[in-house]
Amino acid sequence: MSGQHCEPSGRSTTDTRGLDRFALVGNPNSGKSTLFNSLSGLRAKTGNYPGVTVAKYEGRARLADDFVVLEDLPGTYSLDAISPDEHVVVDVLEANGEISATPDGVIVVVDATTLRRSLTLLAQVLQRGLPTCVALTFTDDLQRRGGRIDIHALTNALGVSVVAVTPGDRGQVTNLKQTLARWRDWPAPVIAPPTDAAETAAWASSVLAAANYVEPDSDARTSRIDAVLLHPVWGTAVFFAVMFAFFQTIFVVAAPIQGWIEGIFAWLGEAAAQLISIDWLASFVGEALIGGVGGVLVFLPQIALLFILIALLEGSGYLARAAFLMDRVMAKAGLEGRAFVALLSSVACAIPGIMATRSLPSARDRLATMMAAPLVTCSARLPVYILLIGLLVGPDERYGPVNLRGLILFAMYVIGAVAAMSAAAVASKISRAGGRLLPFYMEIPPYQVPRARSVVAAVWSAVGAFVKKVSSIILTTTIILWLLLNFPQHTDAEMQAHGVDTSSEVAVSSYALDNSFAASIGKAVEPVFEPLGFDWRINIGLVSSLAAREVFVATLGQVAAAENPEEPALALSQMKVLDGPNEGEPLFSPATIAALLMFFAFALQCMSTVGVLRRETGSWRWPAIAFGYMFALAWVAAFIANRVVGAFG
Amino acid sequence: MLGTKSGLVELSVGDCAIVTELDPTLHPLVARRLADLGFAPGTQIEVLRRAPLGDPVIYRICGYEIALRSAQTKFINVELKS
Amino acid sequence: MSASQTVSAIAMHPEQVLTDPHVLRWVVPPGILEPGLPTRFPAPLAELFAEQVLRASIVEESAIWLWLSPELSWPVVGARVRTALSAALSQPEGWQIERADDAILQQVALEVICGPVGEVIGSHGGAVELVSVKDNTVLVSLTGACSSCPAIEFTLRNRIDQEIRRRHSRLDRVVAV
Numbered sequence: 083m084s085g086q087h088c089e090p091s092g093r094s095t096t097d098t099r100g101l102d103r104f105a106l107v108g109n110p111n112s113g114k115s116t117l118f119n120s121l122s123g124l125r126a127k128t129g130n131y132p133g134v135t136v137a138k139y140e141g142r143a144r145l146a147d148d149f150v151v152l153e154d155l156p157g158t159y160s161l162d163a164i165s166p167d168e169h170v171v172v173d174v175l176e177a178n179g180e181i182s183a184t185p186d187g188v189i190v191v192v193d194a195t196t197l198r199r200s201l202t203l204l205a206q207v208l209q210r211g212l213p214t215c216v217a218l219t220f221t222d223d224l225q226r227r228g229g230r231i232d233i234h235a236l237t238n239a240l241g242v243s244v245v246a247v248t249p250g251d252r253g254q255v256t257n258l259k260q261t262l263a264r265w266r267d268w269p270a271p272v273i274a275p276p277t278d279a280a281e282t283a284a285w286a287s288s289v290l291a292a293a294n295y296v297e298p299d300s301d302a303r304t305s306r307i308d309a310v311l312l313h314p315v316w317g318t319a320v321f322f323a324v325m326f327a328f329f330q331t332i333f334v335v336a337a338p339i340q341g342w343i344e345g346i347f348a349w350l351g352e353a354a355a356q357l358i359s360i361d362w363l364a365s366f367v368g369e370a371l372i373g374g375v376g377g378v379l380v381f382l383p384q385i386a387l388l389f390i391l392i393a394l395l396e397g398s399g400y401l402a403r404a405a406f407l408m409d410r411v412m413a414k415a416g417l418e419g420r421a422f423v424a425l426l427s428s429v430a431c432a433i434p435g436i437m438a439t440r441s442l443p444s445a446r447d448r449l450a451t452m453m454a455a456p457l458v459t460c461s462a463r464l465p466v467y468i469l470l471i472g473l474l475v476g477p478d479e480r481y482g483p484v485n486l487r488g489l490i491l492f493a494m495y496v497i498g499a500v501a502a503m504s505a506a507a508v509a510s511k512i513s514r515a516g517g518r519l520l521p522f523y524m525e526i527p528p529y530q531v532p533r534a535r536s537v538v539a540a541v542w543s544a545v546g547a548f549v550k551k552v553s554s555i556i557l558t559t560t561i562i563l564w565l566l567l568n569f570p571q572h573t574d575a576e577m578q579a580h581g582v583d584t585s586s587e588v589a590v591s592s593y594a595l596d597n598s599f600a601a602s603i604g605k606a607v608e609p610v611f612e613p614l615g616f617d618w619r620i621n622i623g624l625v626s627s628l629a630a631r632e633v634f635v636a637t638l639g640q641v642a643a644a645e646n647p648e649e650p651a652l653a654l655s656q657m658k659v660l661d662g663p664n665e666g667e668p669l670f671s672p673a674t675i676a677a678l679l680m681f682f683a684f685a686l687q688c689m690s691t692v693g694v695l696r697r698e699t700g701s702w703r704w705p706a707i708a709f710g711y712m713f714a715l716a717w718v719a720a721f722i723a724n725r726v727v728g729a730f731g
Numbered sequence: 732m733l734g735t736k737s738g739l740v741e742l743s744v745g746d747c748a749i750v751t752e753l754d755p756t757l758h759p760l761v762a763r764r765l766a767d768l769g770f771a772p773g774t775q776i777e778v779l780r781r782a783p784l785g786d787p788v789i790y791r792i793c794g795y796e797i798a799l800r801s802a803q804t805k806f807i808n809v810e811l812k813s
Numbered sequence: 814m815s816a817s818q819t820v821s822a823i824a825m826h827p828e829q830v831l832t833d834p835h836v837l838r839w840v841v842p843p844g845i846l847e848p849g850l851p852t853r854f855p856a857p858l859a860e861l862f863a864e865q866v867l868r869a870s871i872v873e874e875s876a877i878w879l880w881l882s883p884e885l886s887w888p889v890v891g892a893r894v895r896t897a898l899s900a901a902l903s904q905p906e907g908w909q910i911e912r913a914d915d916a917i918l919q920q921v922a923l924e925v926i927c928g929p930v931g932e933v934i935g936s937h938g939g940a941v942e943l944v945s946v947k948d949n950t951v952l953v954s955l956t957g958a959c960s961s962c963p964a965i966e967f968t969l970r971n972r973i974d975q976e977i978r979r980r981h982s983r984l985d986r987v988v989a990v
Contacts, residue, residue, distance in 0.1 A: 160767035164760060198793040199769045229794070234929060238828050239840070272837060273827055273891030279763055281899070283771035284822035291824065292840050297794040304796075314783040406798050410784035419787070419798070521761045521803045523768060526789055526796040 101142070103151045104262060105174050107207055108191030109200055110157030111527050113219035113249060115139075117191055118154040119535070120249040121259070145263040153185065156440075159199070161206040166448075167440040175210050187213045187265040189258075194224040194231055194246075195298045195528075201286040205275035208242070213268045215243040215261055222248055223528075229298030236293035241271030301528040304399075308526075311403055321407050324400070328391055330488045337477075339383040347376035362568070369643040370564035371557075378552050378632045381465040386545050388461050392430050393540040397532025401426070405524060415503045416510030418442070418522045421451045425502055428458035429495070430544065432691045436698055450510035452695060453708055456686050457505055459498035461548075462631040466682050467494055469635050473655055473670045497683050501715070551630065555689070559626050559633045563640055566600035566622075595641070614681065614720040615674040615728070619657070627687045634682070677724035684716035739790075739807040742778045748809035750774045757806045769793035770807055823902045827891070828876075831927050835881045837891075838924075843875035845902055847910050848917050848981070855907030857897040866890055871917055872910055873980055878920065918981050919946045925976045926953065934959065934968065941973070949985040951977065965989065 108114040122141030139154040155174055156167035163169045177184045190207050192200040207214055224231060237244045245261050247254040261268075275285045311317050351372045358364040395401050401423055409419030420442055428435030435455040439448045459467075471490050479486040572594060574584045582593045595601065603625060604618030611621050619641050627634035642653040657669040686692065686709045695705040742748060750770055753762045769792045770776075777791040787798045823845075827837040851870050854862060861867045869880040879894065881887060887894075901907065925931075926941050934941050938958035945952045953973065959965055974987045 160764055162760065162763050162767070164764060196793060196795040198774075199767075199795065202767045202769075239826055241827075241829065271827075272829055272887040273895065274888075275826075276822075276892070276895065278822070279766035280771065281822045283766065283773070284824040285826050287773075288824040288826040288840055288842075291842075292826065292828070300791060300796075308780065312780055312782075312789070314781070318783050406782055406787065406789065409787050409798070409800070410782055413786075413800075418800075521764060522787070522798075522800045523764075523803070524787075524798045526798055 101149055101151045102187070102265065103153065103185045104187045104189055104265070105153045105155055105185040106189050106191055107155055107171060107175070107203070108157060109159055109193060109196065109203060111525060112157060112191045112193040112196075112200065114157060114191040115154055116249040116533070116536075117217060117219065117247065118152060119539075120255050122152050143259065143262075145259050148263070150262065159203060161203070161210075165440065165442060175207070175212065184210075184212055187215065187262070187268065189215055189217050189262070191217045191219055194218050194221045195227065195229065197231065197295055198286055198290060198297070201289060202282055204240070205282045205285060208271055209274045209277060211270075211274065213265055213270065215245065215265075215268055216240065217258055218244055218246045219248065221246045223301075224298050227298035227301055228296070230294060230296040232294045236289070236295075239289040239292040241269060243268055304528040307529055308403070311400070312406065317403075317407060321404060324395075324404075326492065328395075330485070330492070331387065331391065334485065334488060336383040336387050340380055343380050343382065347372055347380065350376065365568065366564060369640050370560050375552055375557055375560055375636065378465060378556055378636050379549075381468065381632070381635075382545065382548060384464050384468070385461045385548050386541050388464070389430055389541045389544040390537060392427070393537040394532050397530065397536055399527045399529045402524060402526050406526060409522070409524075412503075415450075415507035417447055417450060417506055419524055420522075421447060421506065424451050425455060425458050425499070425506075428455040428460055428502075431460050431462070432456045432458065432688065433694050436691070436694050439698070446510055449699070449704070450506045452698060452704070453509040453711075454502040454506035456688070456691050456695075456708060456712065457498055457502040457684065459495045459683070460631075460688075462688060463494075463498075463682055465632050465635045466627075467491055467679065469638070470670075470675050470679055470682075474672060474675045494679060494683060501684065505711075551690075552632075555630050556633055556636060559629045560636050560640070563600065563622070563626055563633075563637055566603065567595060567598050567640055569599055570597070572597065610717075613724075614677045614717070615671070615724045616677070617669060619669070620674070620678065624681070624687075627682075629687075629689055631682060631687045634687075671728075673724045673728035676727040677720040680719040680723040681716045684712055684719050686712040735811045737809060737811065738805050739776065739809050740801045740804040742809070742811070744778050744780055744788075746778045747812040748776050748778075749812060750776055751808045751810050754806040754808060761803070761806075765803070765807065768797065769795075775812070776809065823899050825895075825899065825902070827887075827895075830878070830924060832923060833880075835883060836878055837881075837887060838873075839877045839879065839895075839898055841875060841877060841902060845905055846872050846877070846908055847912070848872050848874050848914075848983075849910040850913045850916060851908055851910045853907075853909035855901040855904045858901040861894060861897055867894070871913075871920060872908075873917060873921060874982060875980070914949050914981075914983050915946050918949060918951065918977070918984065919943075921981045922946060922951045922953075922977055925973065925980075930972045930976050933972065937962075939968075944990055949983050951984070951987045952990050953987060955989050 106114050106118055118139065118141060121143040123143075141152050141154070142149045143152050153174065155171045158168045158171045160168070161172055161175070163172045175184060175188065188207055188210075190200075190204050192204060204214075204216065218231075218233065218236075221231065221233075233244055233246055243261055245254070245258045247258045249255065276282055311320055351368050354367045354372060355364055358367060395404070404426065405419035405423045408422040412418055412422050421439070424435045424438040424442070426435075427438050432455045435458065436452050439451045439455075442448045442451065468487075468491070471487050475486045475490065477487065481489055577584055577590065577593055580593065583589045600622045601618055604621040607621050607625060608618055611624065616624065619638075622641065623634045623637040626637045638654060642657070655668075655670065658667065692705045692709065695708060696702055699705070736751065739748070739750075750772055752772055753765055753770065757765075774792060779789040779791050779796060781788050782798075787800045788804065789796050789798045823841065825839050825841045827839050830836045830838050849872055851872055853859070854870075858867070865882050866885060867879050868882050869878075871878045877898065879898070881890070881894075923943055926943050931941055934955075939955060939962065940957040940959070942954045942956070943951070944954050951973075953969075955962075955965060955968075959968070962968075969987055969989055974984070977987065978984045
């Protein structure tokens, strides 16, 4: 997947200069992003996993008669920043000479159920002396769990405005907006809270006592669920069951929808062939646009489903539990539980995974996780795997009660996970970024019913990004490929001179393909890939998939369509090896498919990931290392798979 | 035993304690962060559950739940309550 | 307690007093000091009086009022005063406090009436005014909508009386005149 849905930094809807600016600061999981969404109507991604906002989001909110700019900052427990996402917050609150002014006002989002902890952050914000007000969230939860707070007394004790706000409550949101509009008159504490940790704690105690604060009981529902889900035995069993169900669902549920989309594109292809009378245009529309782009768009249901499932896991609060359960395992690789979440996000796309490493305090952990994330089976590999696995086994083949296609897919995910963990272990061993002094801590939030709006937003932006990627990178590559596959053009006389029966359409297309520019490129790289069992037609796919993995599917679609425009799917499964000792055998033999699966499991074929690695590490060194080691790994694994499966098959 | 002083790491699931101090040998940045998370002297803490492999452990403090590794909890000194 | 035990700081925070920007009410845990008018302070705080940073003080059951010299401002000297007050509170034996119930009650009653309780009464169309304080008895006048209001007893008992008593337990009663 490309990064559009996960690169918020460049998000500016319109010119925001000259408008009043407010920064939203708060603990992770304090409801900050949800509040931001309610205020601005924008869709910042929110979840029930601490650290979802890893960069700042900007949005506009309409107050009484004026627009203001809101900045949603990453959640932080402290302004003594120790991780990059926390530095983002500190940088925003500090004037930076000419480059950036401080915000006009700071909205500190304070979770009423964790008020004591939130007050230490509030104290640090108040010490900065910027106009500040407090948005008190989760007061409904506080009450439900037997807690209590006197907001009026809290306002007096803090010396700043406190507005209770439940993001879904229009009245309260309006109330907050009215408070924002009056930012020039916000009261400020006469004396900033103390800076010393013990004195701050004492200040917080005093404020809480004055506000008659009663801490909430532990969330009964959460305790009951955790008694099972974090049970040493049941919890582990449930974890594996959840992971397994996750991948079965992607395959089983999406299949019929995918069938419909295939049907639509097949119909479109036929219609194009009938309606367009100019030969080359019919070929372009039918093969490049419908065959290539359509072939990739078919995987939209799977990608949407993947993001729905991740959004559900995240929104419910299970992701934090998964990180907790996996922490010890991650420790074996020299990492921590939060790195597991970064790697699990990489199941959707390596880019959000790499971005999520910003919440890791240790530079060594961050680098190790970044080197590992691209190995995790991302959604861009999904179309390739599904195509290849589909060529390997029939749709209804089963192993016991389990769908065999689903099982192989699950195995691919396991391979990706094991590879990523091993890579992380090696990377954290060899990187010399000093000893570990930074603490591991992870908040375990109460369970929530995932907010439909957040799930829809996550899926919508993922689907949007996929479609955008298909219409940019993939479409461009596909058009270039179409040109390479169809040129140079050959005259009938030239073909007859080479013994081609020009009355046979299949023979003509196949001659044109064999003598195309693409064929020359595919043949040029043959020495590298020949030991893996790949011929030049697969090589074209591999070369083009360096842009984005899904292009492989589009390329094979085009190659097949060029061979047999009538029935490309059949052409693909019936492709034969053209020369060499195995001439005449099926090209997509189990050995070749196994090798291809391995190659795609390990190789870094994604321009977007390379770009993000460059941006996050600040040099070309690490993306180059990642590309190099992953290519070597891919080649060796494909070679082994080809030989092993060849020997058995 | 009531009033016994120990490291947080030594407590068992179900124990309640009061934080007495953060070990002075703790790196100041880490100590500050733990304090910001609520681990300040006088704060009550409860041991909720252990991960299947024994570490990390989930604690309840200041009305929320947090998982810490023993690498940190051995630096947090507490006094056992009932 | 072991020697390594960190001395936890005294829980306190300042609140503004509506009637006077030069005074801050430092809310502290109850029971440290007896309420009254202090005549002698422990060294850290006594210094601030000697330097004329502070000019007056009264002690409530769970708060200490400190008046700043008019030419100074709290944002400038606040942190210094806080440190001194915190140190002074850790040596309660260094304080000498003269009992002055009515003087304290006067301030507390005034603040309650001008504060949240007054706002509530005002929002119902009434008005409340402090008439006098004597022998732990507060005399108030309720006017406006209050004069014909059947809830007047409730307001007196449950709002004014309760709120004052929370901060001044020696309160005898609140009487409307």
